[in-house]
Amino acid sequence: MIRVRGAREHNLRNVDVDIPREALVVFSGVSGSGKSSLAFGTVFAEAQRRFLDSVAPYARRLFDQIGVPDVDTIDGLPPAVALRQQRGTPSVRSSVGSVTTISNLLRLLYSRAGHYPARQPRLHAEDFSPNTPQGACSRCHGLGTVYDVTEEFMVPDASLTIRERAVAAWPTAWQGQNLRDILVTLGHSIDTPWRELPKRTRQWILYTDDQPTVPVFAGFSSDEVLAARKRKLEPSYMGTFIGARKYVLKTFATTQSALMKKRVSQFLTGVRCPLCKGRRLKKAALSVTFAGKDIGSLSQLSFKALVEVLEQTARPSAGHGERASAENRIVAERIVADILVRVVTLQSLGLGYLTLERSTTTLSAGELQRLRLATQIRSNLFGVLYVLDEPTAGLHPADNQALFAALDDLKAAGNSVCVVEHDLEMMERADWLIDVGPDGGTGGGRILYSGPPEGLQHIAASRTAPYLFGHGAAPARRRREPTRWLELRDVTRNTLRRLTVRIPLGALTMVTGISGSGKSSLVSQALVDVVAEHLGHVAPDVQSDVPDEPSMRTPSRGRIAAGGDGVRRLVTVDQRPIGRTPRSNLATYTGLFDHVRHLFAGTRAARAKRYTAGRFSFNMKAGRCATCEGEGSVHVELIFLSTVYAPCPTCHGTRYNPATLLVTWNGKSIAEVLALTVAEAVQFFEHEANIMRTLLLLQAIGLDYLRLGQPATELSGGEAQRIKLASELQRSARRDTLYVLDEPTTGLHPYDADRLLTQLQRLVDQGNTVVVVEHDMRVVATSDWVIDMGPGAGDAGGQIVASGPPESLRLRADSRTAPYLMQWLD
Amino acid sequence: MIRVRGAREHNLRNVDVDIPREALVVFSGVSGSGKSSLAFGTVFAEAQRRFLDSVAPYARRLFDQIGVPDVDTIDGLPPAVALRQQRGTPSVRSSVGSVTTISNLLRLLYSRAGHYPARQPRLHAEDFSPNTPQGACSRCHGLGTVYDVTEEFMVPDASLTIRERAVAAWPTAWQGQNLRDILVTLGHSIDTPWRELPKRTRQWILYTDDQPTVPVFAGFSSDEVLAARKRKLEPSYMGTFIGARKYVLKTFATTQSALMKKRVSQFLTGVRCPLCKGRRLKKAALSVTFAGKDIGSLSQLSFKALVEVLEQTARPSAGHGERASAENRIVAERIVADILVRVVTLQSLGLGYLTLERSTTTLSAGELQRLRLATQIRSNLFGVLYVLDEPTAGLHPADNQALFAALDDLKAAGNSVCVVEHDLEMMERADWLIDVGPDGGTGGGRILYSGPPEGLQHIAASRTAPYLFGHGAAPARRRREPTRWLELRDVTRNTLRRLTVRIPLGALTMVTGISGSGKSSLVSQALVDVVAEHLGHVAPDVQSDVPDEPSMRTPSRGRIAAGGDGVRRLVTVDQRPIGRTPRSNLATYTGLFDHVRHLFAGTRAARAKRYTAGRFSFNMKAGRCATCEGEGSVHVELIFLSTVYAPCPTCHGTRYNPATLLVTWNGKSIAEVLALTVAEAVQFFEHEANIMRTLLLLQAIGLDYLRLGQPATELSGGEAQRIKLASELQRSARRDTLYVLDEPTTGLHPYDADRLLTQLQRLVDQGNTVVVVEHDMRVVATSDWVIDMGPGAGDAGGQIVASGPPESLRLRADSRTAPYLMQWLD
Numbered sequence A, B: 001m002i003r004v005r006g007a008r009e010h011n012l013r014n015v016d017v018d019i020p021r022e023a024l025v026v027f028s029g030v031s032g033s034g035k036s037s038l039a040f041g042t043v044f045a046e047a048q049r050r051f052l053d054s055v056a057p058y059a060r061r062l063f064d065q066i067g068v069p070d071v072d073t074i075d076g077l078p079p080a081v082a083l084r085q086q087r088g089t090p091s092v093r094s095s096v097g098s099v100t101t102i103s104n105l106l107r108l109l110y111s112r113a114g115h116y117p118a119r120q121p122r123l124h125a126e127d128f129s130p131n132t133p134q135g136a137c138s139r140c141h142g143l144g145t146v147y148d149v150t151e152e153f154m155v156p157d158a159s160l161t162i163r164e165r166a167v168a169a170w171p172t173a174w175q176g177q178n179l180r181d182i183l184v185t186l187g188h189s190i191d192t193p194w195r196e197l198p199k200r201t202r203q204w205i206l207y208t209d210d211q212p213t214v215p216v217f218a219g220f221s222s223d224e225v226l227a228a229r230k231r232k233l234e235p236s237y238m239g240t241f242i243g244a245r246k247y248v249l250k251t252f253a254t255t256q257s258a259l260m261k262k263r264v265s266q267f268l269t270g271v272r273c274p275l276c277k278g279r280r281l282k283k284a285a286l287s288v289t290f291a292g293k294d295i296g297s298l299s300q301l302s303f304k305a306l307v308e309v310l311e312q313t314a315r316p317s318a319g320h321g322e323r324a325s326a327e328n329r330i331v332a333e334r335i336v337a338d339i340l341v342r343v344v345t346l347q348s349l350g351l352g353y354l355t356l357e358r359s360t361t362t363l364s365a366g367e368l369q370r371l372r373l374a375t376q377i378r379s380n381l382f383g384v385l386y387v388l389d390e391p392t393a394g395l396h397p398a399d400n401q402a403l404f405a406a407l408d409d410l411k412a413a414g415n416s417v418c419v420v421e422h423d424l425e426m427m428e429r430a431d432w433l434i435d436v437g438p439d440g441g442t443g444g445g446r447i448l449y450s451g452p453p454e455g456l457q458h459i460a461a462s463r464t465a466p467y468l469f470g471h472g473a474a475p476a477r478r479r480r481e482p483t484r485w486l487e488l489r490d491v492t493r494n495t496l497r498r499l500t501v502r503i504p505l506g507a508l509t510m511v512t513g514i515s516g517s518g519k520s521s522l523v524s525q526a527l528v529d530v531v532a533e534h535l536g537h538v539a540p541d542v543q544s545d546v547p548d549e550p551s552m553r554t555p556s557r558g559r560i561a562a563g564g565d566g567v568r569r570l571v572t573v574d575q576r577p578i579g580r581t582p583r584s585n586l587a588t589y590t591g592l593f594d595h596v597r598h599l600f601a602g603t604r605a606a607r608a609k610r611y612t613a614g615r616f617s618f619n620m621k622a623g624r625c626a627t628c629e630g631e632g633s634v635h636v637e638l639i640f641l642s643t644v645y646a647p648c649p650t651c652h653g654t655r656y657n658p659a660t661l662l663v664t665w666n667g668k669s670i671a672e673v674l675a676l677t678v679a680e681a682v683q684f685f686e687h688e689a690n691i692m693r694t695l696l697l698l699q700a701i702g703l704d705y706l707r708l709g710q711p712a713t714e715l716s717g718g719e720a721q722r723i724k725l726a727s728e729l730q731r732s733a734r735r736d737t738l739y740v741l742d743e744p745t746t747g748l749h750p751y752d753a754d755r756l757l758t759q760l761q762r763l764v765d766q767g768n769t770v771v772v773v774e775h776d777m778r779v780v781a782t783s784d785w786v787i788d789m790g791p792g793a794g795d796a797g798g799q800i801v802a803s804g805p806p807e808s809l810r811l812r813a814d815s816r817t818a819p820y821l822m823q824w825l826d
Ligand SMILES: Nc1ncnc2c1ncn2[C@@H]1O[C@H](COP(=O)(O)OP(=O)(O)O)[C@@H](O)[C@H]1O
Pocket: A010, A011, A029, A030, A031, A032, A033, A034, A035, A036, A037, A038, A440, A441, A442, A705, A706, A707, A714
């Protein structure tokens, strides 16, 4: 047993708990009850601290800064490994092949046992890596892609004139004006719509490499310039022209400003490298084959296809065998066997549709976690404590079984597994269940139960018990009968091919399907793109968080065949963070903080000192702490692990300078207000209608445990998503809005999920349309309409298997969702 | 069981071995047999790799470079922590207090429960740290010491004139000449012995801050200068004077050259900071007391004294209790209890004589390892594999018991303990013994036995069995009767106070005593200093490896009262590395490589290409690999852990460029020769007398398993010591040399220790004197004379308890050495 005594981290109420080792332990409880504070904040954090302290005593300084978990003692604590749902994009780029180490093995295979053209010397393993100078294609530097501009991106609206900024790729402000003036001097019309300019002129403006320097007469027309030059008037200045393409490429390559880089990157598009054909390697490396394929092509296969190719080579009759020496054959067999074990584990975790070269930045948090899990299983550690964070997130019930098997493998190898989880099946399968609660924040933090799952049924206070043992179906409702439809045709994206999709307007639709079946491609990508285009605004860029890589999205294709008039606004509520620094928080994001600052500025003390509302912003110099510049924290690089934030040594996390903190409203300083939880704030601000509107929505949506000042960096993806939803809900109701949500119940206890559902239903009742990607069948059962994707994953998916009210799936034998959904429909 | 299959690291012969968990496992075998390759190179390295890979997948890149252990599989392997004997100085400065974390606790104690002067606000813990800007004394910046010059150092020989370079601190070469010429212009005599110059002149030359610029007439006498100036002759140039003190301080503070810094540092001496009196903190921090003492003074107490002070405060009657609030009392009790547990562990490991502020750079490798061991025991990890490297090193048999208890504690807490060890008692107490061998290098690498210790007695091939079960005393010899004595008087150093010491000349003397009793102070410090001074050369500076800190040694005091003429040369053979980069190695250090390079230069191929011997040096541009510049390796920063060397990607570790490698001598390239072990080289060079002399000595001293090119960075302290001894032995024999060795048997199997002893006896037979600090009683029993230090450690030691032939200790009840020694004397 791991014996935890006196745990007080965050909201934990000085709890004692014993956690069995070499078992699967599930931590349950509503959001904010303290599950993570116990599993991650206390047990994992302390194990990590102790072990790092042992192997690297010099790392201790870091813990001095970050602080140690608030707990009296923990005995019997093994070293721990955390597999968390990644928050935000990982800082280091990597591919599926590198994370799983399979790419290393492949390189070894090609180096040692590949088929070399006659007279070509053997290559080292690194020669097969696009990330080494020896291996990388010299044209694309191993990226597989070369970046270039397209006219379509640089001139998004050809009906504009140059004066109206037709050339969007050009710089704005003075420099843009300058370029327009130069064109005038050069005799081009800047008041003709772009599309009406002669093709040669358009080409020259966009693509020329020439950089003529000419006299500029600011504000003159073409004719006036001609006259002025004739009369040898002194020009305003001499200006140098730069073509749009040249400007974009040069700026992208040389600018030091992340903002500039990001701005110009939107005009670039990646095209497959013409030299290596996207395979990223030098010719010498690509000339070596195994099983008849070069390593670049092999890396582009899905795992499923890769297994087939490799299994062929294992057969003695394989063509490769004939030419290979006996030694090569043995080496090849050994490496291939090694690769196959790994790939099979990945397949069993429902990831068979991935390719080795897929960038991890395009994976969902759940996919990435399962990828790491698969790697762990192969890593063969003994006696380690694994702590996981909702591993079922993003998994269809049909995929869950493989996950359970994977966790069992870890356990069987002598490890302990602790899981923070909301999935009821996972709870049932646990060896031990620790229920934390009963509510969030100060209403939680107690251990309600610790023991084998079945014992929980006798615990009256538990919010988990009713769902686990009762039938706890979501409140029954009459289904809405769809009357109007939004019909999309020819939808093409990733694995979707010219699909026709009908979505009921004014209804709640849930999209289901196993992992990789195409749910996100359909909902978060194609639907959003097509509707955005229909509404005439640019779709939010999925990869917009990565400033130094031009967007690689080829826009989805498809069109609205009917019902377009039923959608007048599009709102996507995703799980991306609401900010990346502690400067954003709940209060600032929802706008609630503006009201609070005005209250403070209105106090007698503030007026006496002439403090305006700005003084109470931690983003403004006047009021904030000078050391941390209002962040409240300073960041510490935990090399290898990640960046963590430690409290600011000057203001001790309050963010403000002492003078500002002297001002109070109803007895609390601005810092103390930010420290209130939503629930506490509801009491404190009860007479402030503006503030209360937001607070009550946050509460309704299950976020009452969050502190007003809780920094964006401390919020989970699900919390961020619900905050966005709340911000959306507080706007005065409009009709005909399409809301799109991707797995909003991730991270939610069934009890919280029900509260969220109530809000979604309210939106529909107000005349809007809601489309949700969802895995929780208890939740799907409450929808008006289900669109089930499948039948398989990857190329075996991308189809609509069934579409209709939940009950209508009953008869669909081909739907892998139907059997799970039916359990909630009786 | 940890199941190792197919281990082939270094010389391991594809071995399989099962290692029990939660047990004390000892790895035995002669030097080079493969113990470390198995325990550290395979088991620990693989555990570290797997765990780091799990917690920090991005660290994997590092392992790709370093390479992974050569082993088929290891199952059941827990995460591991290595406690190695530190090689060389640690890269980060730290104190005993920081390594043990006790300083942190003390700061907390003073911050929370200290006694503050009236009206002084409470301080934060960091305010009590000399390493923070808030805490550090402003005069000495928290060092406790300010550096200044002394006349004694700057003018070591006052009988010299200025022309004869009396002012040793001044620059040499042209700039020194310049300063002397300026003094002539200024009218000072540069041909008067320093001590006869007027005091005012001496003071001015050394201490003035003035920097007059005067005409210099190079080579003129004072009078000639006067005349020249009268006649307004053109001077050679204008010169600016700088006082010796100013020169030294300025150069020390500003030079970029490590060499210059080191040169001037020898004229500096540290004196206690006048402001904080060496307590390193600001006044505010020092005004806070606990148990009547400020934190600076408390940190200067030995652990023994610290326990006494703290235990007093625990008593309710303690003065402190009266004024403290109840809350303070509770806080104080809790922190004090925490500190006491730690300190007691340290005491039980024989480290009670250390102080918190002692710098870890002044500790021996063994002391540092035990310090870390004590910290581990408190760290309370479960299920970890600890791998230790000869923890008994530097321990007197009387101290061993505490070590065994500490290892038992680790085991009882659920951990596994693996120890590479030569100590026979440790082997007897092991739960499991793994004997590797039988010989070193290619003669070893097999598992001769794996099981409970008693089973080893049936293993005929084992070199360990005879020592463990037979009586394996070192070969009996007739003791030499001392006839002449070297007598030292008034020896004062660390805890030694005006000691009189008599060392027999022409004999083998061993100095014994528990840890901290003063053996090193006597032998490696005082004896060496006094004899060096007697011989007129400067004692090797103990801290000379640290260029950026002036020597803090106050030279030992003492004088030779008799026998000085019996010592005409002094050789200290210590365990400091023979070099800090892979550029130094066995072959270069012993000079053997020069002969090898000449052989290569003499080949027909070399002469055809006009390659000289220089071409075959990896330190010269012509022949070496350009990528690694002849190092053969590139270094990789394993943040937190240490720097490791990975093979050079271009030359794959051969160090040479391809053209150089084309030249062979007797079929081997220069790189292949460097890869030979000493034993292999003995075959290969059998007809080359010059080379053979060195090789045979290396073999005789038990180093036949080392490769000729083995880099200094891969040698243990003991190996370095024996290489130095071999280099010394190969010089043509001279008489009347005093050899001083500190624990030369560390890291040696008894079988190897016997070979070393044979060499030491040979030196004595040739008319020399050998003094050895030694803990192994089997070895001490073979000496001619024993000097036993004690009776206790620290202030309780520093005395000579007994002195005489080994047998004479029998009757000394006060000697803690006697009972252990007697076991080997029957
Ligand atoms: N970094 C933090 N600092 C302070 N409070 C926190 C932090 N993280 C979480 N909390 C608070 O601790 C309580 C428990 O949160 P958490 O352990 O994350 O709950 P759960 O995992 O059950 O959803 C909540 O009130 C939450 O706001």
